Amino acid sequence: MVFLVEMDVNIPESWSEEKIADYVTREKECSQGWQKSGxxxxxxxxxxxxxxxxxxxxxxxxxxxxxxxxxxLFPYMTINVKSLCKHPNALREAMI
Amino acid sequence: MVFLVEMDVNIPESWSEEKIADYVTREKECSQGWQKSGxxxxxxxxxxxxxxxxxxxxxxxxxxxxxxxxxxLFPYMTINVKSLCKHPNALREAMI
Amino acid sequence: MVFLVEMDVNIPESWSEEKIADYVTREKECSQGWQKSGxxxxxxxxxxxxxxxxxxxxxxxxxxxxxxxxxxLFPYMTINVKSLCKHPNALREAMI
Amino acid sequence: MVFLVEMDVNIPESWSEEKIADYVTREKECSQGWQKSGxxxxxxxxxxxxxxxxxxxxxxxxxxxxxxxxxxLFPYMTINVKSLCKHPNALREAMI
Amino acid sequence: MVFLVEMDVNIPESWSEEKIADYVTREKECSQGWQKSGxxxxxxxxxxxxxxxxxxxxxxxxxxxxxxxxxxLFPYMTINVKSLCKHPNALREAMI
Amino acid sequence: MVFLVEMDVNIPESWSEEKIADYVTREKECSQGWQKSGxxxxxxxxxxxxxxxxxxxxxxxxxxxxxxxxxxLFPYMTINVKSLCKHPNALREAMI
Amino acid sequence: MVFLVEMDVNIPESWSEEKIADYVTREKECSQGWQKSGxxxxxxxxxxxxxxxxxxxxxxxxxxxxxxxxxxLFPYMTINVKSLCKHPNALREAMI
Amino acid sequence: MVFLVEMDVNIPESWSEEKIADYVTREKECSQGWQKSGxxxxxxxxxxxxxxxxxxxxxxxxxxxxxxxxxxLFPYMTINVKSLCKHPNALREAMI
Amino acid sequence: MVFLVEMDVNIPESWSEEKIADYVTREKECSQGWQKSGxxxxxxxxxxxxxxxxxxxxxxxxxxxxxxxxxxLFPYMTINVKSLCKHPNALREAMI
Amino acid sequence: MVFLVEMDVNIPESWSEEKIADYVTREKECSQGWQKSGxxxxxxxxxxxxxxxxxxxxxxxxxxxxxxxxxxLFPYMTINVKSLCKHPNALREAMI
Structure with a gap:
């Protein structure tokens, strides 16, 4: 099933530049792992x-x-999730 | 360029069932024409x-x-538009 | 899978009492049919x-x-949907 | 009587990982105690x-x-409470 | 138990002055009946x-x-309900 | 004259448990003083x-x-104030 | 005592131009009467x-x-009311 | 002085296509007259x-x-107005 | 020209009582200087x-x-500004 | 293509005056560089x-x-973006 997910990132203001860089690197690795999984x-x-x-x-x-x-960064994001389904006017057979 | 468009439909309450059916049919044709165009x-x-x-x-x-x-149905929808661009963590080369 | 659905009903002001009564009766039948299905x-x-x-x-x-x-009454309701999943602190094995 | 309660958790950004882990553990114990009570x-x-x-x-x-x-975590949550009652279309005799 | 109820009245624009007067009279009777009940x-x-x-x-x-x-006027009001309980700082024994 | 006041408390996350306890105690004393005054x-x-x-x-x-x-706790609360007056349907002579 | 009142006017779409003109004229008379009263x-x-x-x-x-x-036009306006009082930094003795 | 004005148009649903076309034509003339004035x-x-x-x-x-x-269409638009002034980082001497 | 300005003050929670007192004093001086100017x-x-x-x-x-x-306190306030102009129903010649 | 961008600045409360001054200076240089580019x-x-x-x-x-x-200051701003296009009533040929 397909979900639309919107994320707003709110980096805590007290974080050092090192801590931010560390999180950003790990966020990239994590997200790319899931992208590779399809x-x-x-x-x-x-x-x-x-x-x-x-x-x-x-x-x-x-x-x-x-x-x-x-x-x-999951605890530092405002996240909105929408569950999607087939639209009767959609020509495409598959959802993706 | 790629846009995310969210539409909420608000059918006027005074419309007859025939008028609604007519709009729904034309909406489908219009939307499918644009889908076929890619x-x-x-x-x-x-x-x-x-x-x-x-x-x-x-x-x-x-x-x-x-x-x-x-x-x-354009005049009868609440529409929200977001202009999208490439995310630095995206593996996929193309936007679509 | 389990969804939480919140519905606010907005009966069009132009409807006659007969039309409202007809909709309310059909709404009840429809909803009870789905309740019986489990x-x-x-x-x-x-x-x-x-x-x-x-x-x-x-x-x-x-x-x-x-x-x-x-x-x-679907076209006359404001509807909010939340997709639910298992909470790590939940003792109950099943979702329902 | 039955209440629907929605909670959004906002962990203070200044908390150490130990403090967070401590709160999460105690939150689980507390919540599971109330679940066991029925x-x-x-x-x-x-x-x-x-x-x-x-x-x-x-x-x-x-x-x-x-x-x-x-x-x-009560002081660190945004909480929304709805008091529920019997719906005239509900087939189920009991609320739960 | 005690509830705080806030009601905003939205009289439909299509109502005649007679219809409005009729509703207002019946609203008063209804509300005063419940006030008399305590x-x-x-x-x-x-x-x-x-x-x-x-x-x-x-x-x-x-x-x-x-x-x-x-x-x-129930179908023509926006209503907000809060379920109230005893506050630890309240001196008054009873809720009312 | 009568006011309805709604207060949401937002304790600063950096406060120690001692500081919170001190504020809560003083808040109670202050509020109870005003309650005693009628x-x-x-x-x-x-x-x-x-x-x-x-x-x-x-x-x-x-x-x-x-x-x-x-x-x-006044500086740490979100406060909403409504000025109230007599309702034409109210049976009670006095506001309180 | 002093109040700040903000009013948004929503003329019903079904009103004829004569009806609108009549309301606007009476609104002016009414408002100017209160202005003259001070x-x-x-x-x-x-x-x-x-x-x-x-x-x-x-x-x-x-x-x-x-x-x-x-x-x-009272029933056709969205109205927001704020009760005002003396500000400790105000130089002016009177509120107005 | 310079203002940013955002307008959302809400055509009343009861209007005939002729009435809409008439308003759209007059709206264009009116707006273009003000554009020509500079x-x-x-x-x-x-x-x-x-x-x-x-x-x-x-x-x-x-x-x-x-x-x-x-x-x-002024009575049928939701309008938001912002009064603008010179920004200290702006290179441009004039506002426009 | 006349503006209505609404300001909500949000004192940072980390400020010491001395720092708050200093800001409050300077805020008063600043605001009273502008009041004296008319x-x-x-x-x-x-x-x-x-x-x-x-x-x-x-x-x-x-x-x-x-x-x-x-x-x-300008950086610590949520500020809302409305540009005002003459109302056709206003009896008073001047804006103030 | 043309975008309208609205930015609200939220300077973190923990920043020293030096840090704020440094950011403000760099913000100015950055913004003016882009202004010079046209x-x-x-x-x-x-x-x-x-x-x-x-x-x-x-x-x-x-x-x-x-x-x-x-x-x-990008991470410390609330930003709203609107993608603009030609309006059918616009006299001006170019967007800018």
């Missing part, structure tokens, strides 16, 4: 904002939560 | 809501507006 | 408001949408 | 978010407050 | 707005809903 | 939330401000 | 919007409500 | 939405209001 | 809240910004 | 607020993001 299908930046839009295709809501909550 | 890449339903999430790949913001405003 | 597990009223809170256990987001959009 | 009937995670949805069946609003405010 | 303890106007603040002391959330939904 | 008529807890609902009967808006701003 | 001290337009900002000096919240609710 | 400097469409963003350079807030309120 | 016409407290409502009469938006941004 | 066309201050309104003309959404995210 479950994290799209990862886009919202132009001009510190926000992301993602599309994930997973087995279950539990798997979606496992992926998103594995991100090192 | 510009309207994804059209999903938000599960349980009278809302859509779409991803369009267009030449310009003017083209995006031409497509969305050609929908018969 | 998919619509809980249906509660929010005390003092014209709003409902429901818990549904379905096969897929598409099935959730089929159920909710089959309600006669 | 008063905290459902505890779900919102998929992809650091939020919970719970259903509690209690003797009074005071008892609800005693339970929720006993959680160690 | 369950609707306070009914205040918010100064300068078409809104009310009420305090009700009832047996159950179901009784609260029975009272509020018996108001003729 | 001006702070009701003080309720919103069930399940770190929020209060109060009803005060005072001589003037200046007196209301003197009372509320004397609370030690 | 109680409605300031009446400003928000530049570029169909909204007003007013300052009233009245005897009581009941008097404020009597004035505002006497406006013919 | 006071309405920029008029942009928000891509994909029935909304405009405008920049006006006027003599006074009263003149801004005269211009915006002369639009035939 | 440009800051009204300064009111919102009863029961840590918020102010002010009316300023200035030469230009730039002057308004110079005044407001000279306040020591 | 891509950052307008930079205005919202009168009385710590907010900016900008108009940028760029090659792509990616270029917009490169510019905005190069600002030293």
């Amino acid at each position: 479950k994290w299908v799209y990862l886009w930046r919202v132009a001009g904002q510190y926000s992301n839009v993602s599309v994930l295709e997973v087995e279950s809501p539990d798997e979606l939560h496992k992926i998103i909550s594995s991100l090192p | 510009k309207w890449v994804y059209l999903w339903r938000v599960a349980g809501q009278y809302s859509n999430v779409s991803v369009l790949e267009v030449e310009s913001p003017d083209e995006l507006h031409k497509i969305i405003s050609s929908l018969p | 998919k619509w597990v809980y249906l509660w009223r929010v005390a003092g408001q014209y709003s409902n809170v429901s818990v549904l256990e379905v096969e897929s987001p598409d099935e959730l949408h089929k159920i909710i959009s089959s309600l006669p | 008063k905290w009937v459902y505890l779900w995670r919102v998929a992809g978010q650091y939020s919970n949805v719970s259903v509690l069946e209690v003797e009074s609003p005071d008892e609800l407050h005693k339970i929720i405010s006993s959680l160690p | 369950k609707w303890v306070y009914l205040w106007r918010v100064a300068g707005q078409y809104s009310n603040v009420s305090v009700l002391e009832v047996e159950s959330p179901d009784e609260l809903h029975k009272i509020i939904s018996s108001l003729p | 001006k702070w008529v009701y003080l309720w807890r919103v069930a399940g939330q770190y929020s209060n609902v109060s009803v005060l009967e005072v001589e003037s808006p200046d007196e209301l401000h003197k009372i509320i701003s004397s609370l030690p | 109680k409605w001290v300031y009446l400003w337009r928000v530049a570029g919007q169909y909204s007003n900002v007013s300052v009233l000096e009245v005897e009581s919240p009941d008097e404020l409500h009597k004035i505002i609710s006497s406006l013919p | 006071k309405w400097v920029y008029l942009w469409r928000v891509a994909g939405q029935y909304s405009n963003v405008s920049v006006l350079e006027v003599e006074s807030p009263d003149e801004l209001h005269k211009i915006i309120s002369s639009l035939p | 440009k800051w016409v009204y300064l009111w407290r919102v009863a029961g809240q840590y918020s102010n409502v002010s009316v300023l009469e200035v030469e230009s938006p730039d002057e308004l910004h110079k005044i407001i941004s000279s306040l020591p | 891509k950052w066309v307008y930079l205005w201050r919202v009168a009385g607020q710590y907010s900016n309104v900008s108009v940028l003309e760029v090659e792509s959404p990616d270029e917009l993001h490169k510019i905005i995210s190069s600002l030293p």
Whole structure:
């Protein structure tokens, strides 16, 4: 099943530049691991904002939560999730 | 360039069932025409809501507006548009 | 999978009392049919408001949408959907 | 009587990992104690978010407050409470 | 148990002055009946707005809903309900 | 004149447990002093939330401000104030 | 006592031009009567919007409500009221 | 002085296509008259939405209001106005 | 020209009592200097809240910004500004 | 293509005056570099607020993001972006 996930990142102001760099590196590794698995299908930046839009295709809501909550910055993001389904006007057979 | 477009449909309460059916038919034709052109890449339903999430790949913001405003229900929708760009952590080379 | 669905009903002001009564009767039949199927597990009223809170256990987001959009009042409700999953602190094995 | 309780957790950014681990452990013990008592009937995670949805069946609003405010993370959560009652279309005799 | 109920009235624009007068009369009778019963303890106007603040002391959330939904203008109000309980700093023994 | 005051408490995360306990004690003393004066008529807890609902009967808006701003936690609360007046449907002669 | 009142006007779309003109004329007469009484001290337009900002000096919240609710367009406005009091940094002795 | 004005158009659902066409024509004439005067400097469409963003350079807030309120669709728009001034980092001497 | 300015003060939680007292003293001096100049016409407290409502009469938006941004607490306030103009129903010739 | 960008600055409360001054200086240099390039066309201050309104003309959404995210204060701003296109009523041939 397919989810649209929007994430706004709020880096704590007290973090040192080293700590930020460490988190950013681990966030990249974690996110790219899930992209390689094929479950994290799209990862886009919202132009001009510190926000992301993602599309994930997973087995279950539990798997979606496992992926998103594995991100090192998970506790520092405002996250909005939409469960998607087939639109009657969509020509494409598959969801992705 | 790629846009994420979210549309909430608000059918006027005074419309007859015939008028609604007519609009729904024309909306489908219009939307499928743009899907066939390859510009309207994804059209999903938000599960349980009278809302859509779409991803369009267009030449310009003017083209995006031409497509969305050609929908018969355009004046009766609340529409939210996000301009997307490449995310530094994205593995995929292309946006779509 | 389990969804929490919150619905606020907005009856169009132009409807006659007969039309309202007809919709309310059909809404009840429709909702009770889904309750009998076992998919619509809980249906509660929010005390003092014209709003409902429901818990549904379905096969897929598409099935959730089929159920909710089959309600006669679907076009006249503001609907909020949350996809739920297992909480690590939950003692109960099953979701429901 | 039955309440729907939604909690968003906001861990203070200044907390050490030890402090967080300590709170998380005590939160689990506290929540599971109330689940064993039968008063905290459902505890779900919102998929992809650091939020919970719970259903509690209690003797009074005071008892609800005693339970929720006993959680160690109570001061660090945004909490929304809805008092529920029987829906005229509900087939189920009992609320739970 | 005690509830705080805030109601904003939205009279449909299509109603004739007769219809409005009829509803207002019946609303008054209905509300005063519940006040006489002792369950609707306070009914205040918010100064300068078409809104009310009420305090009700009832047996159950179901009784609260029975009272509020018996108001003729119930379908035309935006209603907000808060379930109240004893505050540890309150000197007064009783809630009302 | 009568005011409805809603307060959400936001304890600063950096405060030690001693500092919190000190503030809570002084808050109680301050609030109970005003309750004894008869001006702070009701003080309720919103069930399940770190929020209060109060009803005060005072001589003037200046007196209301003197009372509320004397609370030690005043700078750490989000406060909403509604000025109340007599409702035409109210049976009770007095406001309180 | 002094109140700040903000009003957004929402003329019903079904009104004829004659009906609108009639309401606008009566609104002007009513508002100017209160201005002459000295109680409605300031009446400003928000530049570029169909909204007003007013300052009233009245005897009581009941008097404020009597004035505002006497406006013919009262049921068709979204109204926000703030009760004002003396600021410790204000040099001016009087409120107005 | 310079104002940023954002307008969302809400055409009443009861209007006939002739009435809409008449308003749209007059709206265009009115807006182009002000553009020719040099006071309405920029008029942009928000891509994909029935909304405009405008920049006006006027003599006074009263003149801004005269211009915006002369639009035939003025009563049917949600309008947001921001008063702009020189930014200390701006290189450009003039505002426009 | 006349502006309505609403300010909510958010004192940083980490400030010592000395630092707060110093800022409050300087804020008073600054605000009273502008009041003496005649440009800051009204300064009111919102009863029961840590918020102010002010009316300023200035030469230009730039002057308004110079005044407001000279306040020591400027970076720690949420500020809302409305540009006002003459209302057609206002009897008073002058804005102030 | 043209974007309207609104930025609210939130300086972290823990920053020393030196650190703030350093950021402000670098922010100015960065923003003026982009203004000299011709891509950052307008930079205005919202009168009385710590907010900016900008108009940028760029090659792509990616270029917009490169510019905005190069600002030293980028992680400490709430940013809102609107993609603009030609309005059918605009007389001006070019967007800028």
